[in-house]
Amino acid sequence: MTRKEFELRQARRDRRIAVIGASIVFASLIALYAVLTDLTHALDPVLFPGLGVILPEMAASAPELFKGFLYSMRLLIPSLAAGILAGVTCGLVVGMHPKVKLVLMPLFRALNPVPPTMLIPYAIAVLPSFWLSSAVIIFLGVFWPVLMSTLHGVVMLEPRWIDNARCLQLTGRKLVFKVILPGAMPQIFAGVGSGLIFSFILLTVAEMFGAKAGMGFYVQYYADFAEYGKVLGGIIFLSAVVILLMTVFDRIQRRVLYWTNKR
């Protein structure tokens, strides 16, 4: 058996353990909830509707949920992409110019910790549309962690990689795209990961403020009517979407950072 086969087998076994184990934990939690609601009625039926209520509600509002999903993605994806692109670009440019970094770092340190949620009312007042103000809030929530981690990644680059690149006469775009960007990728992905999680939070918070559709709006809207079956259904749907997006992110990360796993 070669090392590759062995690793493959190990990975398959780990995945099996993860899938089976997680399924058992999930199933037990759902069963416990069913026991407390539908079977024994131990919990308040208005605040904690049983699965017999939640699941039909979810099925009935599937088109509405899906529309909300599309609406949320139309807000999330462009803001996220812009935040990552701007964060990585600024991080690379500033990180590669020590003097610029010296000048801008105090500014970054001052602006970075300002919670974007605090800016929501102001953004809504200043910007012409709801979509734009929410997009700016999500953009900022992604931009700062990505910028800071990219800067960190450029600073932490192994100095001998840079020496090597200089000896190989690599300059300009080649230096950036063949050496600096891939070398900083582990830190960049760490920043994108936290930016991604933060963006879900900001998305739903922003949608609760003044949206007319979207997943956060759905939950907020039915909470106002005390339809907690739909509220819980919306939360479950939202979690499923988040899990899906995080899985996609993990896949991409594993593919791009294959070289860090085995060193």
Place this chain on the structure above:
Amino acid sequence: MIQCTDVSIAFQGKTVLDRIGLEIPDGAFLCLLGQSGCGKSTFLRLLAGLLKADSGSITIDGREVDGPEKACSVVFQDYSLFPWMTTGDNLMLALKAACPDKTRAELRNLAESYLELVGLGGAFHQYPSALSGGMRQRAAIARAISVPCRVLLMDEPFGALDPVNRAMLQDLVRTLHADSGGQRTVVFVTHDVDEALYLGTRIAVFGSSPGRLLALEDNSASRRLPREKLFADESTLALQRKIMSVYRADMEKKLNDKNLFHAGNGI
């Protein structure tokens, strides 16, 4: 020819190299020998143009070294290959930068043939992390000699290898240098006296704090002898004793140097 005249450099007020004067003729294999912290790696970085000397001059074939030097390629102890590219891509990146006119297929062929030359024919599609330390250094050497450069700079390239791998790679480097027929100059940094005796046609012994040239020995006769005969050879053993005594005197001087220890700043 590499000509160094009165090269000095200081970091944070501390002199690291003090007026180094050294002449390296074409085709020489110069070993820089010295204990750690004597500035031998700094000297190599100066030759590569990665650092600039505070005073003095370094010229390669009469041309002043200013910025990363095209005539030099470098092999470090580790981190020589970029881990996010396959071994083949690592070579092709270097080749592409050195020969921008060549087509992809030509670059690929060149990369493959140089990997074969160092005994890594099957490693083209492997990532560095999948290779052993010795194989990584082989690939780094392949990359360094694949580009058309006349000076090969090696900074303790075998320092992290096990003894068997080290011996094999020493043989490889010795053969590659002999086969170049005087076309390639090698500057090789090491702290291993036997390694210097086996590889170097010239041996420069560096002293520490501040780094300066203590001795420059001719060892060109060693090239006639294979490894097992070399270390039974009387003149080699005499040279070994001579270098050892210079080396040891420098170490003892450093140990007795009271300025090395600062009161209260330690652990």
